Amino acid sequence: MTEHHWETRAVHPPVIGPDASRPLGVPIYQGHLFAFDDAAAMAEAFEGPDGAFIYGRMGNPTVRSLERAVADLEGGAGALAAASGMGAITTVLTALLRSGDHVIAQSSLYGGTHGLLHDLADRWGVAVTHVPGDDPDAVRAALRPETRVLYLETIANPSTHVADVSALAGAVRGTGVLTVVDNTFTPVLCRPLLQGADVSVHSVTKYLGGHADVVGGAAAFADPDVHRRVWRHGLDVGATAAPHSAWLVLRGMATLAMRIERQSRTTLDLARRLEAHPAVASVAYPGLPGHPQHVLATRALDGGYGAVLSFEPAGGRDAGRAFIESVRLASLATSLGDVSTLVMHPASTSHRRLDAAGLAAAGIGEATVRIAPGLEHPDDLWNDIEQALAKAAP
């Protein structure tokens, strides 16, 4: 381009890519426009999620690296990355549903998802029936000709109720109903697509990212046609993942398997110590033999029982509040899946809009504390928990 003026050359800098070598780390492709030499190739690129890159909302090399990594993690045919977990869930559900359709959903759901389903019912005419997460007969009984989606979460928050994905997905097999599973709490440990689900969604803000520095979402698909359908609708929704966010999630995913294994082990250790503590009324963690779905969790999860527990300090709501204000090493913060330990009090924060009956139905007590252990040494965490329990004791 030396024949052009420098102003023109400033707009058309040479794009330098590696030639004889290749980058081992995934590069961040911040550029969002891709030019073609061939008009037919450009037209073809508009056809699906795996085509040549055109425009950032339709695909980006860094984002596609993340999509391939998530598809691989979940054993899916493909995946879609999104700007947030709710972006992924909204894109999937609004792609698969139209007014007049019916959804069967697990009764205890992430607050944002609960709100979305409520909104779809209230303003878009999508009927929703709630069922327990472990009863395939309840799913069969709820089926209607217009049912399109069965929606589950592998482990409910903060009750730690475990869904029987294979039995529930099995209950709708052959009916045309698609099973969508929120696998945010159990990446690596559970592969819903291999248990008969059609879509596995994630808030990658949690374990996949893992370092409290990125918000993102993803959905993996068993069937390429469902992937294409959701991708096409996603172009209109526009909850697109940004390249830098995708890069951060990819960096987190490199250590995901080690982190989730270690965090699950620490959580089991803390759950056992809490259970034996006199100032603790009850502990909910699927790894404890007394948990109502312990046997199911052992069958459905591979390599650990997840890294979230909840417990009830003796002494009611005041004890719960006093505990979360007394921890020193753990942080009082929402979210989970971070390298550092997070505690929260659902009744006064994430679930504050529920009345006593609603709290009970969600398996939450007035005193319930949720702990999402990080990568600190378990003994340091236990010392922190013990001193906070002493301060919270009635």
Ligand SMILES: *Cc1c(COP(=O)(O)O)cnc(C)c1O
């Ligand atoms: C956090 C979370 C979401 C929402 O994800 P965002 O990235 O915050 O939008 C959805 N489902 C579950 C289970 C979550 O924990």
